[in-house]
Amino acid sequence: MAEDDLAARTAPTNAHPAPPGQPLPPAPDVATLRVRAAALLPDIAREAADRELRRELPYALARQVANAGLLTFRIPRAYGGPGGSVREAFAFVIDLAAADANLAQALRPNFALVEGLLAGQDNEAERRRWFDRLLAGQILGNGGMERGGKHGDVKTTIVPRDGHFVVHGTKYYSTGALYADWVTSIAVDEAGEETHFAVPRDRAGMALVDDFDTIGQRLTASGSTHFDQTRVEADELRPSPFSRGRRNAVTPVLQLFLAATEAGIARNALTDATWYARHKARPIKHSSAARSVDDPYVQETIGQIAAQAFAAEAAVLRAAEAIDAAWADGLGDAALTRASVEVAQAQYFAVAAALRSAELVFDVGGASTCDRQYNLDRHWRNARTVANHNPRQWKAAAVGAWLLKDEPPPTTGLF
Template identity: 40%
Template sequence: MTHRDEFSSLSTGTDYEQLASRFRPIFARIAEGAVERERTRTLPHEQIKWLKEAGFGAVRVPVEHGGAGASLPQLFALLIELAAADSNLPQALRGHFAFVEDRLNAPAGEQRDVWFKRFVAGETFGNAWTEVGDVKIGDVITLVSPKDGRWVLNGRKYYSTGSIFADWIDVYARRADTGADVIAAVRTAQPGVTQFDDWDGFGQRTTGSGTSVFEDAVVEAEDVIDFSTRFKYQTAFYQLVHLATLAGIARAAEREVARHVAGRKRIFSTGNAPLARLDPQIQQVVGEISAQAYAAAAIAVRAAEPAQRAYLARFGGDEAAEKAANIDAEIESAQGQVVIADLVLRATADLFDALGASSASERLALDRHWRNARTVATHNPLVYKARIVGDWSINGTEPPYVWQIGGSPAASK
């Protein structure tokens, strides 16, 4: 296949309104039960199933392989709309879309086509990369090993977001025989995989971000993928999902505060109008929240453009252009993170200034917007991202494409 032939089969974008119209009725159904799921901590198994059956997990798959051929900015625009319905769902699907993106970047061939067929059939991925406890930074305890003529996976992962809903899990592991870092694509429907919904965070409670345990879980040889081949802009991609989630949270906060103000009958004697909806100060608060939500969404979609360029450059045969696009993807996703986190945290806190003390009622669950935003914003520490951007701006230092977390060697001294 020539570069031109391969390029013509890439996911370069589609009619966004036509694409989004397929899913908006599902997003509306998802939104209807969001507050109740929040109050009861009910995992959205049914809602994930709706999305799978509608082909949501295949929107990035090229059209010629049965997908929608959406660009990355279009994917993240869709995730903003989904997050406005329930912010837990984009995060639960984060690992899925990252694995899809990796396969989109894989060389053309039979194995890639097999994955495309699975995505189009509705099969989804979860994520299991993080190890907690006594693991030093840079170490990987989870091992994939040859045993009795096959490969098996053993280890324990936390923060395995979305895995409890998924058909497969994208597991970061180490080969026991060579010591090489790999991705093991593991089917969940087997005795060697056990999952727990033990995520105890105060926000994003129904993302399925608990523990996954692997005990001689079978992995097919072709599904042990060398980590060095992973798509270059993966860290930017993961962060862009968080940006879309945050933007959707702000949009949901705007929608709910406007609705509650419009229907409010009680007023304060210190107010400025006979109804809250006519009070110019209350209008100002809601207007500022609206502007913050608008800016967050605009930044999130704009920040995805370099990642799309990096994807296209992967097949363009110009290494310099590909490197430049990957740098831009890292820097712009980090710039967006620093700004969006502040915008959305302010919006989700300020909404209470437009309402009375009754807005603190657990029945309304308006606090979920701030809790969810605060939880998402804790991923990938802002201070380090701001420093990386500053180092690039001042010194031209290339940003890191992969980073890890783990125990410090200094802690044992």
Template identity: 40%
Template sequence: MTLFSTGTDYEALAAHFRPLFARIAAGAAEREHTRTLLHDAIQMLKAAGLGTVRLPREKGGWGASLPQLFQLLTELAEADANLPQALRAHFAFVEDRLNQPDSPQRDRWFRRFLDGELVGSGWTETGSVRIGDVLTRVTPGEQGWTLQGEKFYSTGALYADWIDVFARRSDNQRDVIVLVSTHQPAVTREDDWDGFGQRLTGSGTTRFADAQVEPDHVYDFTTRFRYQTAFYQHVLLATLAGIGRAIARDGAAGVAARERIYSHSNAGASRQDAQVLQVIGEITSHAFAVEATVLRATHSLQSAYEAHLSDDDGALQAINDRAEAEAGQAQVIASELVPRAATALFNALGASDTRAGKALDRHWRNARTVASHNPVIYKARDIGDWKVNGKSPTGIWQIGRGGADR
């Protein structure tokens, strides 16, 4: 039986999580200021069942559609922008399982998700690795499979029970996805991510020293769900949209509470100053435009999900191309407007609002860091090539050292 997650009552879904999001938001500035990792927030989200939002209702989940998932992640990002990105690999692996045939193995994963188990990321290798090379190897053996290698940008790995690892089989050189348990000494995770933004996403180094892997947890990469690149991008888009909402929220609250004014201001209080109100209006409008654009793009992603069982490859390609292109268009808009709003925020406030304890600078730092993923200049080029020449946007891509002839 084919089960689809096509939607639920969004207000009921959001009402379940909003009190938790409010608790998370209340401590966001302090966590940023002290660089306190998100273990407590993650545990609360696990207990509340956030990781099961996309599971079909018949399997114990909420049955949320992709637009509803990303709307919810936008609300979570408004509370703390680190959290949706930290959970990015989890939702992607859930999505991959949703695209696979119903089976006892898939049900085992669903039960793990219902028990609160989370998946982190382990795809990127740094250093002198060339584009196309994969140094992380998984090796079959009589006593089971073993994983050897090192990953960086291991987003969410510090909080995860499993890590979704991109590796190469040592026997036949095929690229695979390996799900490896973090609850073994052969897996070490380091909190060494030192980016200026998204500092609490748990995106550091992960090492595998002959880590044990169940044979059933090795998946050929060619079976991965087709719209994965757009899906990963949508998590970042929801994060940017949530940052935009947080900027508008903090700007409005800061102006409403501000008592000090400048001698050459336009009113006796900032909340009555027409120029200050204009700044807040523009910031709020930018946040609104980004959220509307991101939500619009999620519908083509839902279409790609609902079409994944089709045997019409031409139609599938067209649907997935549109999902990728619309994600790219939303990225162009969000990457421009959210950092701009984060900078403009301080035009409505004062020098006292730059104090480290308020951590308002986190909005720009987080937005700029998220916007630096999957370079937007190449997305814009892809969109133009798709619109003018009908060329499919770039789907699967890699990063590494290029040759002198490139």
């Protein structure tokens, strides 16, 4: 039976399991989005632990997030969006990650898309095309990195043919692709130059495979995307959202998204630890307390987790304000560098806070905290998996180089 399940899960598919549904009208302001989020987030959180145990991808919930307009925080009012700040967008991302860290990370490409469009020049048609799609509840996924070779190398090819283009190659870490209506990716042309493109998920010659097999973040749908002579129309080519050799506003958002996911995991760990101590835990035999909630060590443990979660969220939101400040400064290099440094610091701390919080969960109860039914280990597994996207040692080292030698962080895409 397990082999049958694996075969069914990893069979290539392009059919979207969740129908488009009816999107809500575009939100006129962030306050409206907050009301919508408050109504939806409890539903997302309710069975998140069980979904992971069953390995059940929340297709319908991703649709509900998109249809509520919760991917549109940063779309300006001139384009029909709420015109939110980076800080406001990340406050929601933390809330979403606290409900379901998998779903939050799976929707990450949409936030990067908006930021890239805002930062782009002479891209009015591109902005309207994609802003309209997001406002209509459509979702973008990512056909991301490739396995083998030097990290970041692109082997997938794109060549012109009879008025269109043809793409061939395989991607992995296709974050959110299985939830998406559109899949964006990168290939190299005949001159070896990187070319960005986005195609609808039902495009012939593209196969989405749920073969993501990691210890954590199992439901981000970050498996393989196969392009087999896939047709790409000329108007499906996309300008690069940023230059790899120049500091930009998109990369800090992508990196801070990982930190926000960690902050959400820490808060989720606090929620579970508090629930377990209140409803399941028994004081150890030699405790002076009749109830676990009266045990001073349980209280102290809950306080430690709360402090970690609180500080991680504060660090993320402060770094988000630094990105807002860079926008207010016209995306000047000095302001973007400060934002990159602050994001690196937030990332380093958020990773540590999430891992520590996830470990402390098990100190509020006895051996029963390890029962699979509670799935409490998912917090550590998820935090560890997110942390491994970009090694935190490099974050700390980059901050140290900035403080010691005024050396700015690299512009290679991880800062």
